Every structure is written in structure tokens, then in C-alpha cells.
Amino acid sequence: MSTGRLEAFSDGVFAIAITLLVLEIRLPEGWEEDLGGALLGLWPSYLAYVVTFLLVGMIWMNHHRMFHFIHRTDGLLLALNVLLLMDVAFLPFPTHVLAEALHADHGTQMAAVFYGLVLVIGGIFYNAVWWYSSSGHRHLGGHITPAEARALRFRWGMGPVLYLVATVIGAFSAIGALGFYVLLLVFYMFDMRPRRQAGERPTVTAGG
Amino acid sequence: MSTGRLEAFSDGVFAIAITLLVLEIRLPEGWEEDLGGALLGLWPSYLAYVVTFLLVGMIWMNHHRMFHFIHRTDGLLLALNVLLLMDVAFLPFPTHVLAEALHADHGTQMAAVFYGLVLVIGGIFYNAVWWYSSSGHRHLGGHITPAEARALRFRWGMGPVLYLVATVIGAFSAIGALGFYVLLLVFYMFDMRPRRQAGERPTVTAGG
Amino acid sequence: MSTGRLEAFSDGVFAIAITLLVLEIRLPEGWEEDLGGALLGLWPSYLAYVVTFLLVGMIWMNHHRMFHFIHRTDGLLLALNVLLLMDVAFLPFPTHVLAEALHADHGTQMAAVFYGLVLVIGGIFYNAVWWYSSSGHRHLGGHITPAEARALRFRWGMGPVLYLVATVIGAFSAIGALGFYVLLLVFYMFDMRPRRQAGERPTVTAGG
Amino acid sequence: MSTGRLEAFSDGVFAIAITLLVLEIRLPEGWEEDLGGALLGLWPSYLAYVVTFLLVGMIWMNHHRMFHFIHRTDGLLLALNVLLLMDVAFLPFPTHVLAEALHADHGTQMAAVFYGLVLVIGGIFYNAVWWYSSSGHRHLGGHITPAEARALRFRWGMGPVLYLVATVIGAFSAIGALGFYVLLLVFYMFDMRPRRQAGERPTVTAGG
Numbered sequence: 001m002s003t004g005r006l007e008a009f010s011d012g013v014f015a016i017a018i019t020l021l022v023l024e025i026r027l028p029e030g031w032e033e034d035l036g037g038a039l040l041g042l043w044p045s046y047l048a049y050v051v052t053f054l055l056v057g058m059i060w061m062n063h064h065r066m067f068h069f070i071h072r073t074d075g076l077l078l079a080l081n082v083l084l085l086m087d088v089a090f091l092p093f094p095t096h097v098l099a100e101a102l103h104a105d106h107g108t109q110m111a112a113v114f115y116g117l118v119l120v121i122g123g124i125f126y127n128a129v130w131w132y133s134s135s136g137h138r139h140l141g142g143h144i145t146p147a148e149a150r151a152l153r154f155r156w157g158m159g160p161v162l163y164l165v166a167t168v169i170g171a172f173s174a175i176g177a178l179g180f181y182v183l184l185l186v187f188y189m190f191d192m193r194p195r196r197q198a199g200e201r202p203t204v205t206a207g208g
Numbered sequence: 209m210s211t212g213r214l215e216a217f218s219d220g221v222f223a224i225a226i227t228l229l230v231l232e233i234r235l236p237e238g239w240e241e242d243l244g245g246a247l248l249g250l251w252p253s254y255l256a257y258v259v260t261f262l263l264v265g266m267i268w269m270n271h272h273r274m275f276h277f278i279h280r281t282d283g284l285l286l287a288l289n290v291l292l293l294m295d296v297a298f299l300p301f302p303t304h305v306l307a308e309a310l311h312a313d314h315g316t317q318m319a320a321v322f323y324g325l326v327l328v329i330g331g332i333f334y335n336a337v338w339w340y341s342s343s344g345h346r347h348l349g350g351h352i353t354p355a356e357a358r359a360l361r362f363r364w365g366m367g368p369v370l371y372l373v374a375t376v377i378g379a380f381s382a383i384g385a386l387g388f389y390v391l392l393l394v395f396y397m398f399d400m401r402p403r404r405q406a407g408e409r410p411t412v413t414a415g416g
Numbered sequence: 417m418s419t420g421r422l423e424a425f426s427d428g429v430f431a432i433a434i435t436l437l438v439l440e441i442r443l444p445e446g447w448e449e450d451l452g453g454a455l456l457g458l459w460p461s462y463l464a465y466v467v468t469f470l471l472v473g474m475i476w477m478n479h480h481r482m483f484h485f486i487h488r489t490d491g492l493l494l495a496l497n498v499l500l501l502m503d504v505a506f507l508p509f510p511t512h513v514l515a516e517a518l519h520a521d522h523g524t525q526m527a528a529v530f531y532g533l534v535l536v537i538g539g540i541f542y543n544a545v546w547w548y549s550s551s552g553h554r555h556l557g558g559h560i561t562p563a564e565a566r567a568l569r570f571r572w573g574m575g576p577v578l579y580l581v582a583t584v585i586g587a588f589s590a591i592g593a594l595g596f597y598v599l600l601l602v603f604y605m606f607d608m609r610p611r612r613q614a615g616e617r618p619t620v621t622a623g624g
Numbered sequence: 625m626s627t628g629r630l631e632a633f634s635d636g637v638f639a640i641a642i643t644l645l646v647l648e649i650r651l652p653e654g655w656e657e658d659l660g661g662a663l664l665g666l667w668p669s670y671l672a673y674v675v676t677f678l679l680v681g682m683i684w685m686n687h688h689r690m691f692h693f694i695h696r697t698d699g700l701l702l703a704l705n706v707l708l709l710m711d712v713a714f715l716p717f718p719t720h721v722l723a724e725a726l727h728a729d730h731g732t733q734m735a736a737v738f739y740g741l742v743l744v745i746g747g748i749f750y751n752a753v754w755w756y757s758s759s760g761h762r763h764l765g766g767h768i769t770p771a772e773a774r775a776l777r778f779r780w781g782m783g784p785v786l787y788l789v790a791t792v793i794g795a796f797s798a799i800g801a802l803g804f805y806v807l808l809l810v811f812y813m814f815d816m817r818p819r820r821q822a823g824e825r826p827t828v829t830a831g832g
Contacts, residue, residue, distance in 0.1 A: 009684070011213070012639030012643075015224060016224055016640055017646075018221065020224075020228075022297055022301050035319060054290065057287075057290040060217070064213060075685075075813070079813050082677075082681040085681075089642060089646055091646075093649050096651070097651060100651060104656050107660070111659060215421075216424070223428030227429050227433050227436065228432075229505070230509050231439065235512070235516060239516075240523065244526050247526070257506065261505070269494055269498075397495050399491075423629075432636070435713045436640075438644070438713055438714055438717050439644065439647065441717045448728050451725060452734050455738055465714065473710075477706075605700070
């Protein structure tokens with residue numbers, strides 16, 4: 001199978017998962033008495049929506065970059081990618097749990113740990129796709145040298161480690177974990193800014 | 209990354225967000241006694257559905273036109289576009305809130321302001337994509353001259369201004385705001401009609 | 417805009433609308449006592465699902481054939497197509513209403529009329545796209561002669577007429593209307609069978 | 625119609641159906657008292673999610689391989705493929721039923737039989753597409769010999785037989801049936817591993 005079909009299918013799952021997030025936001029009972037207060041009271045849902053949307057957007061961008069380098073597929077690569085998509089498509093649920101817990105102010109730490117673990121597992125599958133594809137330059141083309149592929153192993157390998165840090169922070173404070181994700185996103189966006197130096201290669205960044 | 213993948217991903221999010229709108233329409237309790245009355249009583253849902261569907265359709269068409277002119281991407285452009293998609297994918301929620309408020313006849317002005325603000329923010333992100341891409345003709349190709357790109361800045365820049373007007377109208381009357389959106393859509397459709405004069409360039413229109 | 421992007425966006429909306437239909441099927445309260453009975457009791461949902469899925473599939477196939485002949489677009493054509501998609505994306509709601517009414521055995525005729533009217537409106541938008549595109553061979557290419565385009569006007573024009581017949585039948589019996597839709601689908605599938613005669617052109621069929 | 629459009633539409637339905645599965649997972653009432661327990665108590669939902677996601681992923685991969693060999697379409701092929709998609713898009717409902725039954729510990733065998741029958745029907749439609757396309761090498765191209773096409777008839781024909789076995793197991797034990805699906809998936813993944821022998825052709829596997 002060409003990587004084109006694989007990428008189109010993956011793009012579909014990313015786009016759908018990211019768009020389904022909004023279905024988890026619901027008006028609470030009794031909003032009729034004070035709609036303004038009800039809309040403000042949904043801040044945990046908005047926060048969880050924004051953070052998850054941007055994290056999935058970041059993973060999608062990294063996934064794109066990864067398949068810019070991968071030129072061939074086989075059954076095991078397809079299967080690993082399906083496992084990654086299974087994790088991404090699951091994200092609306094922990095997002096909902098986190099928003100509900102923040103709203104009820106019950107179980108916020110548990111919810112942040114659950115949310116973080118789903119990201120950690122996704123990061124592991126993401127890296128499994130890359131390790132398998134880049135091992136011995138198995139499925140890579142001429143766009144990338146073995147040394148660069150090894151550098152990406154390190155950078156992308158930081159993804160699940162950072163998510164694990166967020167999970168540990170979440171065990172103490174859900175808001176702390178969310179703040180850490182925001183920091184990650186700001187750092188990522190800063191890292192993506194265009195570089196002007198002649199001859200510089202495209203940036204590769206931690207994530208996944 | 210080529211703009212092709214970016215456009216395909218964006219199209220996916222637009223198509224999904226637009227199609228999820230219907231999930232917010234639900235039969236009220238007790239419909240069994242009078243289904244005809246229940247279906248008629250859902251007019252706020254139908255109205256909100258039609259207006260939002262057509263507004264998102266209009267934004268999608270403008271997004272298309274914008275990326276007809278944009279030939280290159282970079283990380284910041286991707287990030288700004290993800291912020292725009294984040295706003296578009298959020299629209300089913302304010303649409304639902306507006307329909308619920310109209311149905312309950314409670315908080316309609318608040319709901320119209322909420323709905324309008326989400327459109328204003330989307331319009332700002334839309335224009336941010338264009339300002340960033342067209343600044344110094346950074347990412348534009350030969351399809352468009354700098355003067356035309358500046359003209360589009362003005363036309364598309366009208367989008368969030370008009371949405372802000374609708375928001376202010378909504379603070380007084382939700383129905384008034386919806387009427388204003390319908391006017392915008394009719395004007396837009398009229399503006400898109402094919403022109404017959406020789407040598408005329410493709411029309412560009414306010415929106416976003 | 418090329419028709420390629422328009423078709424991809426339309427395909428997305430068709431695929432999503434068709435797949436959202438399943439979300440309207442829900443286990444009734446109290447299923448724990450008799451799951452087998454509850455699953456059998458959902459027959460109206462299955463029936464509405466199958467009929468709507470196949471009708472949307474048929475409209476999608478016809479839409480495909482139509483854009484096989486349409487080579488150019490303009491703003492009005494885009495707008496008419498968005499109106500058609502707005503109707504298609506709305507179909508999960510009347511499908512749900514029809515299934516609920518059949519299940520409750522209340523308001524089935526009203527539900528069948530509502531369902532039928534949504535199809536009639538969709539058929540009118542479908543034909544509007546074709547009349548506008550084929551008028552004076554405006555947007556057609558060399559795949560089709562003016563005489564063939566006129567023949568398609570008649571065939572596709574039968575679509576909303578047949579849906580109107582189903583709506584009138586529905587005013588007397590919802591099951592009668594569903595039977596009529598099944599007949600339409602069987603006739604359509606029979607009409608699509610491959611022809612073996614040399615030189616025969618692709619079949620065009622009523623629908624929309 | 626080219627197979628390209630058919631594949632893109634099918635990919636869309638597969639991607640959406642697979643991503644909608646998560647919407648069936650919901651926090652139970654009263655989770656505020658013990659979120660950790662509630663999240664653990666959802667194990668039937670996670671199990672049903674994972675098994676269905678991977679089964680649909682496997683069917684998608686097989687569907688891909690099938691259309692790698694199919695070079696032409698006609699109306700009947702399109703119709704058979706729509707029937708297959710109708711079954712795939714229905715899968716979120718039996719998945720939800722299975723998870724609910726396991727959670728309530730009521731009707732688990734009935735739920736497993738229902739789930740299995742939907743897979744059996746899907747497998748039959750899958751094989752109908754292949755039998756029709758490969759009969760007399762009707763729609764196949766030069767990628768495959770008649771002998772290989774016959775071998776695939778046998779391999780893919782095993783799919784519905786194996787699903788029927790799972791259905792029968794489910795009539796005695798839902799967990800037994802789920803274990804059987806896991807075995808199928810593990811076997812499938814093992815079977816997909818890359819082969820190193822020179823000249824070996826792409827593997828074809830049971831499923832559908």
C-alpha cells in the first residue's frame with residue numbers, strides 16, 4: 001500500500017476526532033435561570049477543548065512530518081499506525097472526563113492522570129511507528145539521512161516522557177498539568193517559527 | 209508541508225463541523241402527544257441550523273479562495289490555521305445554545321452575543337492567516353498581485369467587523385442578529401454571481 | 417474553483433451524514449430485563465437506517481455522475497450545491513423522527529410526511545444544480561451532448577416527483593411510504609446493472 | 625466511475641465509523657463519588673472499543689487490498705460496496721450494546737450474538753464484492769492472476785465463517801467471543817509481518 005492512502009485515512013481520523021471534541025460540551029440543567037453564568041461555568045470544558053484540540057493538531061503536524069520521510073509501508077507499520085489512531089480517536093473521552101471533573105470539582109487529579117496516560121500511550125505508539133520505520137532506514141527515502149533519523153528518535157522520544165511528566169504533575173494538580181500542556185504548546189509553536197538562516201533544514205520537534 | 213495536505217485536513221474539519229450541526233436538533237419530551245406541533249416548535253433549531261450551515265459554507269468557500277493564492281506554508285501558518293479550525297469546529301455548541309435559548313425564550317440575547325463572539329474570533333484567526341501569508345507577499349504565488357492581496361485584506365477584514373455588528377445587534381435582539389446574518393448571506397451570494405465582462409478577474413468577497 | 421475540491425467536500429458531507437445515522441439508534445430504558453426483545457423492538461430504527469443509508473448512497477452516486485459531466489464551477493453553482501448538502505446533512509433528524517414515531521406508534525403519518533418533504537427539497541436543490549449547470553451547456557464539458565443533458569433533466573427531474581408521491585403515500589401510511597422507497601431503490605439498482613450491448617453509453621437514472 | 629472516488633468515499637465511511645465508537649463511552653451516573661472506580665468499571669467499554677476499532681481497521685486494510693486489484697466499477701459493484709459500508713457504519717451500535725450488556729452483566733450472550741451477526745453480514749457483503757468483481761476476472765487488472773483471485777476467494781471467504789464461529793461462541797460466553805476476536809487479530813497481525821524471501825508476493829489474508 002502506498003503511504004498516500006495511509007495518510008489520507010489517518011488525516012480523516014485526526015480531523016474527525018478533533019471535531020467530535022465539541023460534542024462533549026453540553027449546557028447544564030437549569031441554564032434557563034442564568035445562561036451567562038452557565039456559559040461561564042463551562043470554562044473547564046472550553047479549557048479541555050482548546051488544550052486537546054491543539055495537542056491533537058500538534059500530533060497531526062508531527063504525523064505529517066513523519067510520513068514525509070516514510071516512503072514505504074508494510075503490514076506491521078499499518079498495524080502500529082492503527083494503534084496510534086485508536087489512541088487519538090479515544091481522546092474525546094478523557095477530555096470529557098477531565099472537563100466533568102473540573103466542573104464538579106471532584107476527582108480532578110484522577111481525571112488528569114487518566115488524560116495524561118492516554119497521551120503517554122499515544123506517544124509510545126507514535127514512537128513505535130518511527131522506530132520501526134527508521135530502524136536500519138527500513139522504510140525511509142532519500143529525504144533524510146540516518147543521522148537525522150536518529151536525531152528525530154531522540155526528539156520525538158521526548159514526547160511520551162513529557163506527557164509522563166504532565167501525568168505526574170496531574171496526580172497533584174489537574175490545573176498544573178493543563179498549564180504544563182499549554183507550556184508545551186507554546187514552546188512547540190515557538191520552535192516551529194520560520195528560520196531565516198541560509199541552508200537550515202526543516203525543524204523537527206518533540207511531540208507525538 | 210504542501211498546502212494540499214493542509215487544505216484536505218481543513219476541508220475535513222469544515223465538512224465534519226457542518227455535518228455535526230444536525231446532532232444538536234432533538235425531539236422534545238412529550239412529542240408523542242402532538243408530533244406536528246413538536247416539529248413546528250423546533251423552528252429555532254432549524255433556523256440556527258440553516259444560518260450556521262450557510263455561514264460555515266461561506267467561510268469554507270473563502271478559505272478555499274485564500275488557499276488558491278497561498279503557495280507555501282510554514283509552522284506559524286499551520287498553527288494559525290489550526291486556531292481557525294478550532295473556532296469553526298466549536299460552532300455546533302453556540303448554535304445549540306442559540307437554538308435552546310430561542311426555544312425556551314430565555315437568555316436569547318446572551319446566546320446571540322455568545323454565538324457572535326465565536327464568529328468574531330474565527331474571523332480574526334481567518335484574517336491572521338491572510339495577513340501573515342500576504343505580508344511582504346510572503347507565501348503568495350503569481351496568481352495575485354500585491355495590490356490585489358491588499359484589497360483582499362480590506363474585504364476579508366470586513367468579516368469580523370460585520371460579525372461584531374451582528375453581536376451588538378444580538379445584545380438587543382437575537383432575531384435581529386439572525387436577520388442580519390441572513391442579509392450577509394444573501395449579499396454574499398449575490399456578490400458571487402458570475403460576471404460576464406471580458407477580462408474580469410475572479411470576485412473576492414468579505415467574509416471569513 | 418476546480419470541481420475536484422467541490423466533489424471532495426461533498427463526498428465528505430455525504431460520508432459523514434450517512435455515518436451519523438447510527439447515532440440515532442439507542443437502546444430503550446429497561447432493556448436489561450429482555451435484551452433480545454429490546455433489540456427486536458428497534459426494528460423501526462433499523463428500517464429507517466437502511467432506507468436512509470441506501471437513499472443517501474443513491475443520491476451520492478447520482479451526484480457523482482452529475483459532476484462527471486460538470487467541468488466548471490462558479491459561485492452560484494457552489495451555493496446551490498451547499499444548499500443540497502445542507503439538506504442531505506439534515507437527513508439524520510427526520511430519520512430519527514420517523515424511527516421514534518414508528519416505535520411509539522404515534523404520529524407515524526406526520527413523521528413520514530416530514531421525512532418525505534426533506535427528500536423533496538433535496539431533490540429540488542439537486543435538480544437546481546443540474547438545470548443551472550446544463551442550461552445552455554453552461555458548465556458542461558465534451559462528455560455529454562446537449563440532447564443527453566436534456567434527457568438527464570427529465571430523468572433526474574423525476575426524483576422530487578417520486579419523493580412527493582412517497583410523501584403523499586406517507587400521509588396515509590408510513591409503512592406504505594417506506595415500501596415505496598424500497599421499490600425505488602430496487603428499481604434503481606436494477607437500472608444500474610451493467611449492459612452488454614456494444615456501444616451503449618453509461619446509464620443515467622432518475623434520482624436526486 | 626473510477627475506483628479512486630469509490631475508495632475515497634469508503635475510506636471516509638471507515639474513518640468516521642471507527643472514530644464515532646468513542647461517543648458510545650460515557651461516564652456512569654454517580655461517578656463523582658469515586659471517579660477511579662467509575663473509570664475502571666468502564667472496562668467493558670474499553671474492551672469493546674479496542675476490539676471493534678481493530679476489527680474495522682483490519683477490514684479497512686483488506687478493503688484496501690481488494691481495491692488494489694479491482695480496476696473498474698459498475699453500478700452493481702457500487703451497490704454491493706454501499707451495502708458493505710452500511711454494515712460497517714452500523715457497528716458502533718452493536719459495540720455499544722455489547723459494552724452495556726457486559727457492564728450491566730445482563731444479556732451478555734444475546735449482545736455477543738448480535739455483535740457477531742453484524743460482522744457475519746458485513747463479511748458476506750465483503751465477499752460479494754470480491755466474487756462479483758473477480759468472477760471471470762470481470763473487473764480485475766493485471767496485478768493479479770485468476771489463480772490468485774481464486775485463492776483470495778477462499779482466504780477472504782474464511783472471514784464470515786470465522787465470525788460465525790465467534791457468534792456461536794458468543795451464544796455461550798461473550799468474553800469467550802471477545803477472546804476469539806483478539807486471537808483473530810493477533811493471527812492477522814502476525815500474518816501481515818514482512819516476508820524476506822525473494823520473489824514473494826504480497827500476503828493476502830482472511831478477513832472482511
